[in-house]
Amino acid sequence: MEYVTGSCQPKDMEVSDLMLLEDGAQAKTHGMVYSIKDMGDFGFVTLRKRNALVQCVYEKENSNFELSDITTEASIEVTGTVKKDDRAPNGFEIHLVDLKVLSMPKEQTPVNLSKRKLGMTLETKVSMRPLTLRNNRERAVFKLQEGVVKGFREYFEKEGYTEIRTPKIVANGAEGGANIFKLDYFGKKAYLAQSPQFYKQTLVGVFEKVFEIGPVFRAEKHNTARHLNEYIGVDMEMGFIDSFVDIIEAETGALKHMFEVLKRDYDRELKILNITLPNIDKIPMVKFKDVKEMVAAEYNRKIKDPYDLEPEEEQLISKLFAEKYGSEFVFVTHYPVKKRPFYAMDDPEDPKYTLSFDLLFRGMEITTGGQRIHDYDTQVAKMISKGLDPADFETYLMIHKYGMPPHGGLGMGLERLCMKLMDGVNVREASMFPRDMSRLVP
Amino acid sequence: MEYVTGSCQPKDMEVSDLMLLEDGAQAKTHGMVYSIKDMGDFGFVTLRKRNALVQCVYEKENSNFELSDITTEASIEVTGTVKKDDRAPNGFEIHLVDLKVLSMPKEQTPVNLSKRKLGMTLETKVSMRPLTLRNNRERAVFKLQEGVVKGFREYFEKEGYTEIRTPKIVANGAEGGANIFKLDYFGKKAYLAQSPQFYKQTLVGVFEKVFEIGPVFRAEKHNTARHLNEYIGVDMEMGFIDSFVDIIEAETGALKHMFEVLKRDYDRELKILNITLPNIDKIPMVKFKDVKEMVAAEYNRKIKDPYDLEPEEEQLISKLFAEKYGSEFVFVTHYPVKKRPFYAMDDPEDPKYTLSFDLLFRGMEITTGGQRIHDYDTQVAKMISKGLDPADFETYLMIHKYGMPPHGGLGMGLERLCMKLMDGVNVREASMFPRDMSRLVP
Numbered sequence: 001m002e003y004v005t006g007s008c009q010p011k012d013m014e015v016s017d018l019m020l021l022e023d024g025a026q027a028k029t030h031g032m033v034y035s036i037k038d039m040g041d042f043g044f045v046t047l048r049k050r051n052a053l054v055q056c057v058y059e060k061e062n063s064n065f066e067l068s069d070i071t072t073e074a075s076i077e078v079t080g081t082v083k084k085d086d087r088a089p090n091g092f093e094i095h096l097v098d099l100k101v102l103s104m105p106k107e108q109t110p111v112n113l114s115k116r117k118l119g120m121t122l123e124t125k126v127s128m129r130p131l132t133l134r135n136n137r138e139r140a141v142f143k144l145q146e147g148v149v150k151g152f153r154e155y156f157e158k159e160g161y162t163e164i165r166t167p168k169i170v171a172n173g174a175e176g177g178a179n180i181f182k183l184d185y186f187g188k189k190a191y192l193a194q195s196p197q198f199y200k201q202t203l204v205g206v207f208e209k210v211f212e213i214g215p216v217f218r219a220e221k222h223n224t225a226r227h228l229n230e231y232i233g234v235d236m237e238m239g240f241i242d243s244f245v246d247i248i249e250a251e252t253g254a255l256k257h258m259f260e261v262l263k264r265d266y267d268r269e270l271k272i273l274n275i276t277l278p279n280i281d282k283i284p285m286v287k288f289k290d291v292k293e294m295v296a297a298e299y300n301r302k303i304k305d306p307y308d309l310e311p312e313e314e315q316l317i318s319k320l321f322a323e324k325y326g327s328e329f330v331f332v333t334h335y336p337v338k339k340r341p342f343y344a345m346d347d348p349e350d351p352k353y354t355l356s357f358d359l360l361f362r363g364m365e366i367t368t369g370g371q372r373i374h375d376y377d378t379q380v381a382k383m384i385s386k387g388l389d390p391a392d393f394e395t396y397l398m399i400h401k402y403g404m405p406p407h408g409g410l411g412m413g414l415e416r417l418c419m420k421l422m423d424g425v426n427v428r429e430a431s432m433f434p435r436d437m438s439r440l441v442p
Numbered sequence: 443m444e445y446v447t448g449s450c451q452p453k454d455m456e457v458s459d460l461m462l463l464e465d466g467a468q469a470k471t472h473g474m475v476y477s478i479k480d481m482g483d484f485g486f487v488t489l490r491k492r493n494a495l496v497q498c499v500y501e502k503e504n505s506n507f508e509l510s511d512i513t514t515e516a517s518i519e520v521t522g523t524v525k526k527d528d529r530a531p532n533g534f535e536i537h538l539v540d541l542k543v544l545s546m547p548k549e550q551t552p553v554n555l556s557k558r559k560l561g562m563t564l565e566t567k568v569s570m571r572p573l574t575l576r577n578n579r580e581r582a583v584f585k586l587q588e589g590v591v592k593g594f595r596e597y598f599e600k601e602g603y604t605e606i607r608t609p610k611i612v613a614n615g616a617e618g619g620a621n622i623f624k625l626d627y628f629g630k631k632a633y634l635a636q637s638p639q640f641y642k643q644t645l646v647g648v649f650e651k652v653f654e655i656g657p658v659f660r661a662e663k664h665n666t667a668r669h670l671n672e673y674i675g676v677d678m679e680m681g682f683i684d685s686f687v688d689i690i691e692a693e694t695g696a697l698k699h700m701f702e703v704l705k706r707d708y709d710r711e712l713k714i715l716n717i718t719l720p721n722i723d724k725i726p727m728v729k730f731k732d733v734k735e736m737v738a739a740e741y742n743r744k745i746k747d748p749y750d751l752e753p754e755e756e757q758l759i760s761k762l763f764a765e766k767y768g769s770e771f772v773f774v775t776h777y778p779v780k781k782r783p784f785y786a787m788d789d790p791e792d793p794k795y796t797l798s799f800d801l802l803f804r805g806m807e808i809t810t811g812g813q814r815i816h817d818y819d820t821q822v823a824k825m826i827s828k829g830l831d832p833a834d835f836e837t838y839l840m841i842h843k844y845g846m847p848p849h850g851g852l853g854m855g856l857e858r859l860c861m862k863l864m865d866g867v868n869v870r871e872a873s874m875f876p877r878d879m880s881r882l883v884p
Contacts, residue, residue: 006694
């Protein structure tokens with residue numbers, strides 16, 4: 001009988017291993033050929049490894065192969081001698097001796113993937129993402145995105161939250177409205193989850209504090225720079241809150257920790273993307289009503305929509321708070337009942353408003369949150385006042401009927417946050433394989 | 443201007459804090475009332491906190507409230523005196539002095555949630571999951587599931603894998619067949635992803651080693667104890683493999699680490715669920731063809747389906763290997779081409795078989811994996827031989843055309859693994875809100 005033990009050592013020398021080698025040491029490593037500079041008897045080969053580029057030097061007299069044996073995007077294993085060189089990425093280069101070709105492409109890529117910036121329209125870049133993600137800058141965007149997720153997760157774990165994974169095929173929409181994808185489910189009507197709202201509230205009754213990082217589906221019929229029809233939602237929900245400000249505090253703590261994780265583990269990507277992380281010592285908090293008036297006064301604008309913030313207003317709020325208070329983040333609180341979902345708790349001090357908030361970052365809403373109704377009668381009454389039939393929400397209302405602690409939470413759009421971190425202008429820049437009204441591939 | 447700093451201290455005393463208190467110390471903590479035992483002037487209140495139960499003692503003469511002020515599932519904050527007691531859960535109880543009611547249920551739950559085992563059919567239990575998950579044993583199942591996910595993630599992170607999140611609305615199915623949910627996507631036909639197969643392979647060309655833990659949708663028309671129509675897939679894919687055994691080794695390593703994490707962080711849940719983790723020092727590996735014959739000989743069976751394993755055969759293989767080789771896990775390798783998808787690499791030594799494997803655990807397949815075709819012409823030819831039109835897979839085939847390292851990976855069903863860990867019999871036991879042909883709620 002043959003056995004596996006799972007204890008085999010990794011066979012490849014990673015960049016971190018190679019960096020530790022002495023000048024003149026032998027190195028063997030694999031990767032994909034990022035670029036080749038062939039100058040006859042001499043040349044350079046840049047190897048793309050999983051987390052960095054490695055510069056290799058080809059000298060015909062010392063090498064047992066020809067540069068013409070390889071092309072870009074070939075998968076190869078090379079053997080050679082390490083030379084320390086401060087000008088090379090990561091401080092070393094490999095002088096090539098032997099080559100083993102593991103796989104050759106059938107054709108050369110239609111674009112040069114090794115340019116520092118690809119220099120193509122976003123539309124073209126996205127259409128060719130299976131290839132363009134191989135560009136060192138492009139892939140750094142999504143490595144950094146991993147770091148953002150890791151930062152949030154670490155924070156919530158440390159704070160005693162339970163990670164949950166809730167169904168994406170659901171019997172009814174949590175956010176109401178027409179922005180919902182329908183599907184046929186064995187002859188029954190079903191929907192794709194617009195948010196994990198009902199489930200995360202339900203699980204507060206079980207685990208007290210929960211978070212979920214997963215796909216969210218919105219059938220919104222506008223193709224804008226800020227909308228995706230499928231995105232990654234970072235959702236949390238906490239029980240036993242004293243006030244909705246507890247949620248705001250938790251988000252601030254989570255963002256701070258996330259930035260620490262990026263500095264700790266994603267320095268390489270921050271440098272490639274030329275990102276300076278925003279200052280987040282303290283974040284101002286201002287009421288919806290007040291900030292509307294502040295912006296109207298400061299920028300001499302008329303208030304057109306008294307119930308919501310227009311995208312232009314979000315930009316002006318960020319501008320105002322960056323200039324006056326030195327903060328690129330602003331919590332706007334107490335949104336009108338009219339624009340908030342049926343589960344939002346009204347402000348007892350002014351029931352036209354809710355105990356809710358949005359977080360704006362560099363001119364864009366990246367989070368929506370607030371306290372939820374936990375009392376059964378209050379929730380049923382509010383459903384009715386919003387034109388909903390409580391009978392449609394029977395399993396959701398179980399939690400209100402049989403007992404829930406005061407609670408609240410938030411949902412954050414991962415791509416929006418990442419896009420703004422990079423100072424981008426289109427959310428598709430931060431979505432690997434974006435889904436919008438006209439795009440289903442790749 | 444008001445500011446938030448995210449640095450507020452947690453206000454609640456967790457069980458771990460309470461355990462550290464001296465006998466006689468004052469304690470203040472919140473939770474939901476799990477059970478009440480009212481014996482007149484004396485009684486017990488069990489408080490359900492996020493990760494454990496706390497026993498509280500009510501003595502009328504020392505308490506500033508009546509036991510009738512609360513009911514089960516009320517959310518309360520209690521103040522009292524800690525008494526060390528080895529018989530109480532976690533070694534202490536709280537002698538109650540003050541009570542603050544944070545929220546009262548409207549009605550009492552139709553079932554007693556605080557029983558050690560709920561004692562109802564799985565069907566009833568699942569229908570009432572918003573409540574039944576509040577049972578201490580039921581919630582332990584899903585806390586443990588978090589630990590399983592955490593274990594895998596820690597392993598893959600440590601090994602240099604990148605965590606990815608790929609689209610769930612897709613233009614075509616990765617696994618073929620009719621087991622796919624269709625939806626209308628702005629007038630175009632779209633599908634729910636049957637697996638992240640195409641995307642994870644694509645991202646091997648970018649990050650070399652990737653993993654994804656996310657929802658998977660299968661429109662399978664059988665309501666069995668082993669099928670779910672939506673489940674959590676644990677997927678990984680690695681580049682630069684020497685052989686498909688590299689993937690098997692990686693899975694073995696991941697399982698070992700996962701068990702370590704369960705022992706390290708989920709001891710409480712292992713005890714509640716009475717789980718003894720299986721021995722996993724080494725896992726036997728046997729060829730499909732050979733194991734078929736072994737089982738036929740050992741149990742005097744006829745081989746009915748030469749191309750796949752029947753569920754009963756999977757059970758017998760596990761029985762055989764547990765008895766003869768002391769292993770509850772078995773890797774079965776080299777499945778027939780006929781039953782493996784179009785991206786599976788054929789075995790060069792016998793092209794009727796593939797370089798693939800399943801992992802069986804306690805009588806059930808929990809993982810499918812193998813080496814993938816990386817060569818463009820080979821992949822196109824195999825698509826055609828399987829009756830597929832390569833033109834339907836244009837963006838997928840970009841990676842083969844423009845270069846891919848030898849690679850492979852696996853997909854594991856989280857609920858199946860968890861169900862078998864608990865020695866369960868129905869996969870719904872390990873799915874919080876299962877989706878099957880007849881179930882869309884809760």
